[in-house]
Amino acid sequence: MSSDSHHDHGHRAGPGRHVPPWGLLLTLIGSVSILWLGTTGQLGLYIHPRYFVFTEVTAALAALAAVAAFAVRAASTAGGRGWTAGATAVVLVLTLLVIPPATLSNATVQQRSVNASVDTGDTTKLVGTDPSNFTVRDWAGIIADPGSAATYAGQKVTLVGFVSPTASGAADTFFLTRFVITCCAADAVPVGVPVTASRWADTYSADQWVKVTGSFVPAGDSGDAALVLKPQTIAVVPQPAQPYEG
């Protein structure tokens, strides 16, 4: 890439400037990591399942195209400077191929506030259907809406989510939390159900995945929720294959 540095001042080179085809390497890094994530069932950490097939097929075709273009010595006739592309390759290798894939954590929960944007518009449609199919998001909507909540006082449930401290750091309540994504993890919105457990922090830690079985009981006058989940059992479970609700 030394030729680049000469050219920078004269800015750019006329027609036919040849840049090594860095894009082909970047294509391979992206495609290999998408196909690996897809094969090992971890693509859901980043994007909504409805895009899995499209993303994997496109990645496979792009990898083939990149190898074919490299084979016929396709050069890049314009575009980025070499060092930008090289630095991009390093960043991509580190983040996609070295750092292990990870779900979003409480760092993002705190940043986005649990139940900051629960849409209770849908909640009325739930009333009357089988409550054992309700997701954490459904319950978050129900308990935020006093009208629907009245119907479900005493309801027994089993829910899986990760532990989040409440915004005030209450010692006897944590949120059983899930992220809801519509497209990709960037749009994740945390939703949660308050679980009463005195001195929970002695036994459980934030970001730990738990399965709580218990029943909804009317909340005291504190807090936004009309109901809280009173647990009978809390079991530590492994992170589900699809950690987000969508």
Add this chain to the structure above:
Amino acid sequence: MAQRSAVSAVSHDHHEHDHAAPPPHGARGVALRGAIGLAAVAALLALRLVADPDWTSWLPAAGRDLVTLSLSVLLESLPFVFLGIAISILVQIWLPDRAWRLLPRQPTLRRAALSVLGVLFPVCQCGNVPLARGLMLRGLGVGETLTFLVAAPILNPVTIITTYQAFGFDRGILVSRIVGAFVIANLVGWVFSRHPAPSTLLTPSFEAACAADEHTGGRWRRSAESFATETTAMLPALVAGSFLAGAIQVGVPRDVLLGLGGHPVLSVAVLMLLAFVVSLCSNVDAFFILAFASTFATGGIVAFLVFGAMVDIKMLALLRTTYTTRALILLTAVVGLCSLVLGLGLNLVL
């Protein structure tokens, strides 16, 4: 490799470079380089398989979330960029010239036709950037391609259907989005068509690519060159845009933004800022904002849906490969002002 020597004859200073690495000829060279490509795939996969989580266990949680957020923007957009490059290659190299004669000659009508061209190419905004580059290489003007770039993410069947699924005809959101996109796109096209020297709105490296578009080599050969060129230009920009979007999301607490939801004027600006930061695909952003529909007034929702589909962090990074910073500031200002006016207007009327 006739066209290689033709090209190096043009850029004399690259002679040494070319001599240092003489191209291997014939089928053996192709097979050898194909094998090297496959070996690279194997090496990348091997690195992923041996990489130990302990190597990076020192990363703080916020750092991990930054990586996850950035990669999610990247992995969501990457297939659309590949698809956009594929369509761009089709348009540049495989579409017969007579297809272009179907476009009206009169400038205003021509831009209006280009603003609904997205109906034929339902890729979302990031895929449209390589496509717009292909259109310019095919001879379209700067204002004309910007009209297409601004309109196509919204005026395409996938976006219209998903917006309908999310909102139906409630509160005029769908109609405002479609009409707003059409009007703003044509306004942008008109503003840029008034520019005295449109070629100065393009980055020198893209201008060079326009000039270098010699029709040499077979179509497959040119397709391969185009794939190499477009991925080299687009992917570094996409990665930079994704990581910038991730970093800003980690840095700006969202509840601060959403706390302003009730304010009739600020809420419009806040949702535009949110759209700018989150950098979502126009195909799905309606579902995302649906969750906020009860918190925000209609004007803010429409401003989110119109502005975010046209301009956001990731999109600006991609556009920067082709348009100068000044052109992008002008574009952002025009689109931003129009979206703000549209949102505030709706809040006043409704």
